[in-house]
């Protein structure tokens with residue numbers, strides 16, 4: 001069985017779906033085949049925490065401009081669909097209980113402002129703090145609000161620990177139903193002629209350094225001159241089919257969805273992030289138990305910052321999401337992912353430092369669902385979007401922990417590369433060929449911020 005296609009996209013996660021949408025629905029490209037071995041959007045793209053932010057560190061402002069573009073497109077799609085995917089603008093709140101970290105928050109706010117995320121307002125200060133709006137995304141503040149008065153913090157975030165001494169509320173941020181957003185783009189792409197084929201890409205033929213054909217697990221062969229690698233955690237494997245060794249690796253990240261029947265978690269929250277490293281609040285008996293076992297002793301050490309969580313669903317929903325990654329070692333992706341049964345209790349203890357209401361569940365976890373997936377990433381945590389060194393081959397990947405929020409700008413950028421449009425000025429920052437530049441390699445040696453939470 002042999003057929004021809006103008007372009008074949010390998011993988012229908014959010015990256016492949018967004019690429020298909022931006023090519024077919026926004027640019028009128030015909031004869032696109034989207035190959036997916038599972039159901040679309042079910043490997044990593046339905047496991048995310050579904051948050052977005054324009055709050056990214058440097059060096060340079062490529063990530064901020066890229067994410068601002070992505071959020072612009074998300075907002076356009078939300079408007080045209082009557083907000084079918086419930087985009088909100090509740091923000092991200094980074095909180096500390098350590099007075100010594102207040103300067104870090106100030107610096108982060110100033111840096112974000114310099115990079116284009118919007119100005120920082122300090123409270124108490126000349127203007128009043130504008131609380132978040134639970135629903136919608138229009139007419140909301142941008143930039144950030146730095147709250148330095150614990151009483152003011154308790155007024156607006158009464159569910160946070162009274163130990164929180166400062167927080168910064170980044171405003172062009174929030175969350176949305178990312179699966180619905182993906183399905184919305186997939187439907188538009190299919191209406192514009194994109195053909196979804198349920199099969200595995202097994203082999204890619206190249207002739208004289210050019211793409212020639214894609215072989216599928218159903219025995220068919222698609223002759224094509226254009227291939228997009230959108231394989232998520234398998235972009236490395238798809239790269240190898242074209243003899244390319246892509247500079248990516250994967251980390252396992254797990255999240256927990258708690259069913260909070262005791263109603264101790266707040267509703268309509270921003271994404272809440274605790275920026276302090278911490279010792280977990282174990283009882284004396286638990287400490288005695290853990291210290292005796294080499295497998296559990298690490299639970300008594302100081303653990304990294306970054307535990308985060310948010311409410312899920314409307315005012316009457318009992319669900320609350322928690323995410324925290326303690327072990328960041330590179331791993332080989334395997335499915336189903338390995339799940340650590342200790343993780344929910346560990347994440348709960350960590351988040352209780354920020355949300356003391358969770359203490360009610362210590363040692364008696366409520367019913368919950370645990371899932372997760374892989375952050376497949378480059379070493380500096382920036383994506384790969386653009387041509388590969390085989391003619392006709394492209395990539396949209398290494399979307400790490402930001403693929404849902406970045407997918408709109410990434411799909412748009414990839415489509416611009418493929419149809420030969422003028423590229424946005426952030427495009428070079430995401431090319432694979434950036435690693436060929438000695439100045440970039442030098443910059444990488446001193447790169448110390450990833451923006452990952």
Ligand SMILES: Cc1cc2nc3c(=O)[nH]c(=O)nc-3n(C[C@H](O)[C@H](O)[C@H](O)COP(=O)(O)OP(=O)(O)OC[C@H]3O[C@@H](n4cnc5c(N)ncnc54)[C@H](O)[C@@H]3O)c2cc1C
Nearest residue numbers: 011013014015044045048049050051201232402403404405
């Ligand atoms: C716990 C967790 C929380 C996260 N939270 C957020 C968040 O809050 N905000 C955010 O923006 N991002 C978040 N992310 C990141 C986001 O989910 C990912 O960046 C995104 O889903 C990656 O999309 P993808 O399309 O590249 O990969 P995937 O969704 O994995 O899609 C790749 C697809 O390619 C298919 N495929 C691979 N190889 C082949 C082949 N040979 N043949 C056919 N099909 C193939 C796979 O079956 C898969 O469906 C989170 C991720 C995790 C794990």
